[in-house]
Amino acid sequence: MSGELTSFVGRVGELSELRQLLRSKRLITLLGPGGVGKTRLALRAAARNHGAFPGGARVVELAPARQTDLLATVLVDALGLGRSSRPPLDLVVEELRLKPTLLVLDNCEHLAAEVGTLVERLLCAAPTLHVLATSRQPLAVQSEQLFTVAPLHLPDDEVSLEGALAYSAMTLFADRASAAVPGFSITEDNVADVAALCRRLEGIPLAIELAAVRLKVLSLRELGERLQDRFRLLADVRPGRPARHQTLRTTLDWTCELCTPLEQRLWACASLFAGGFTLDALEYVCVEAGTAQPDEVLVGLSGLVDKSVLVRAESNGRVRFRMLETIREYGLNLLDAVSETRAKRDRARDCYLQWCRRLVDEQNRDWFYQERETFAELGTEHNNLRAALWASTADAEHHAVGLHIAVSLWFYWLPRAPSEGRQWLERLLAASAEDPPSVERMRALILLAYLLVIQGERVEGRELLRVGLIAAEQLGDLLGAGYARHILGLAEAFDGDPDGAGDLLDQAEAIYREHGASEGWRVCLAMHTGLLRTTQGRTVLAAQLFTDAAETCERHGEQWLYSYVLYGLSLIDHWAGRGTAALDRLARSARMKGPFDDVIGSALIFELAAWIRADQGDGQRAAVALGAAGRLWREFGMELYDSRTWLEYRRRCVEQVTALIGHAALAEWQARGTSVGRPEALALVLDGDTADRTPAVRSTPTAPTTAVASPDQPRGLGGSEPTLTRREAQIAAFVAQGMSNRTIAQRLTLSTRTIEGHVQTLLTKLGFSSRAQIAAWVSTRSGSRASVPEW
Secondary structure (H helix, E strand, O other), rough: OOOOOOOOOHHHHHHHHHHHHHHHHEEEEOOOOOOOOOHHHHHHHHOOOHHHHHOEEEEEEEEOOOOHHHHHHHHHHOOOOOOOOOOOHHHHHHHHOOOOOOEEOOOOOHHHHHHHHHHHHHHHHHEEEEEEEEEOOOOOOOOEEEEEEOOOOOOOOOOOOHHHHHHHHHHHHHHHHHHHHOOOOOOOOOHHHHHHHHHHOOOHHHHHHHHHHHHOOOOHHHHHHHHHHHHHHOOOOOOOOHHHHHHHHHHHHHHHOOOOHHHHHHHHHHHHOEEEHHHHHHHHHHHHHHHHHHHHHHHHHHHHHHOOOEEEEEOOEEEEEEHHHHHHHHHHHHHHHHHHHHHHHHHHHHHHHHHHHHHHHHHHHHHHOOHHHHHHHHHHHHHHHHHHHHHHOOOOHHHHHHHHHHHHOHHHHHHHHHHHHHHHHHHHHHHHHOOOOHHHHHHHHHHHHHHHHHHOOOHHHHHHHHHHHHHHHHHHOHHHHHHHHHHHHHHHHHOOOOOHHHHHHHHHHHHHHHHOOOHHHHHHHHHHHHHHHHOOHHHHHHHHHHHHHHHHHHOOOHHHHHHHHHHHHHHHHHHHHOOOHOOOOOHHHHHHOOHOHHHHHHHHHHHHHHHHHHHHHOOHHHHHHHHHHHHHHHHHHHHHOHHHHHHHHHHHHHHHHHHHHHHHHHHHHHHHHHHHHHHHHHHHHHHOHHHOOOOOOOOOOOOOOOOOOOOEOOOOOOHHHOOOHHHHHHHHHHHOOOOOOOHHHHHHHHHHHHHHHHHHHHHHHEEEOOHHHHHHHHOOOOOOOOOOOOO
């Protein structure tokens, strides 16, 4: 929970009442007008009652969620949950049902009905969950306990100096006024004026705070006079309009009147930013839109900060500005008033989208070379990017911009938000379905297919790739055609056609080299090709691919893809029986993933760690790793990409661990891996000692088994005899009959080069150095043919 930047005034009675209600009610909605202090009261109540909830008090700001279908996604982000292809709501429920938790949902009014439905589902699914919501209207949930947040306590017509601070409205004004004008205090001379001012402001905290700032330029008497003029002039008394809107609108109208025309224009432009902004960002939009010149932006921005329209915050040497959502909404309406013409208003909005595109292009260009900074920047601007993508879906003129932004963020979606990236791509492609063919739309199809393929939905992914490949060829986008072949190769590899996969990946590599694909895509391709060759037993080639990719990553300081490259090298070490080296590489890979919250990559690390530990005879650590991997795969939604080969490796590992420690201990240690956090699980699996973390009931592990490879006894996964694919077994039989590679190729209607590759795979898999050893091995196993599905 964030710390409060200003003092909390009053509300003692409300806090006490909320404390009692939180003991008996599971949903409490704080109701009241904008600016009345609902958020501050909710945060203070949550802080005071934090200890009553073992799961803590979790705060979620819903104002940025402008679309109903992103509500659950916003909760996933705010709660810090992993990205997954599973429905976001499932992830939220899984998190909140673990321990009694207080969930604070702030600013629900713009989606009250949808939030109500969501809360009802959460309360049903998580029996120990309590929800504290703030809204301008009820959520309309049956179990909802409404709690009206009234304005601050106001004085009667006459108030003495001694009794002034007994009224929370006057206390708040005195506190904020002394911040604006050092040395200000309530005295015998001004107590009546302060009381009158607070009464006119009706005790609304936001109105009081905005008024107090005006003391920088007005006396108390002048402030009161101007305020009365503004109430009379600007009060919105249309029939049926809620009184709370009259009060806040009056206050904001008055604040706007105190702004210069330049400040009003900047206020309107600043309201386009959904997630806050920097000076550079506002300068870009304002200058491009013709709203102001750079020096004017600096001056006007200072004025808006002084008037409390904007809140300034500094972090890591950078200043960022934000505004309360109520003030931002007012500013969006103000945009129409200050733009003079619709064309000028649209121009400002277009420039905001251009700024978002420019931001994404810069980060796309630089991410491989300054990765940490890029991911941090995009995380900060995530809500602005959401706003831009949403605006792009709603306006046909902006479809291309939205598609471009969504595709350019491929490196951001994959580790951090694959489901959200998929959501935006699907929405943009649907919105642009009737648009003419374009490179942006074609590449969006291919990226969406990529996300589908790794999430196990390969039928749909292949269909999109076929459409994308045809479109790329028709548009003459050879690099796009390379992307399509790359992802098609990945799909073929997962579905068990290593030859077809290898051909497609080789074609993609040639296209990338000839047409200048980015280093990020080239490293991705090397990683995918290396994994394919590893599972084919062609580990020498795979190691070279991984080593070259590692050198590229090291040269530029890139870490996200490098962590996958280290995983590939670790897999080769494991395959060769170098367990210690494999674990060292995995530990290094895990450390690199820290800044990226990479659920998929972390799941792969735990999975491979389980295989290695099982080979070492350490069934406890292997079981912990299996449990940790299982939890992460459930977050992602598809275990081991639904790959036949990886799932077969998992099956064998489980058999090994069961043989080592038994079914009961396997279940216990898996549960430990599932229940602990990722850092603790990594420590347990990679470098921790399980002895001091023993479950309540422990089965004594059997002694480690050791298998030593010899020319006549090949060593496979876990020290067992390796299994061959049907094609590999067939070729091994032909080799045993004395056939040459050329003869085998003619017999099977394949190329000699393909047969050479299979023979090399056989030699590597079996640990042999000659065709004679293959023949001898086959002769001792006549009639026996094991099979392992292809990657």
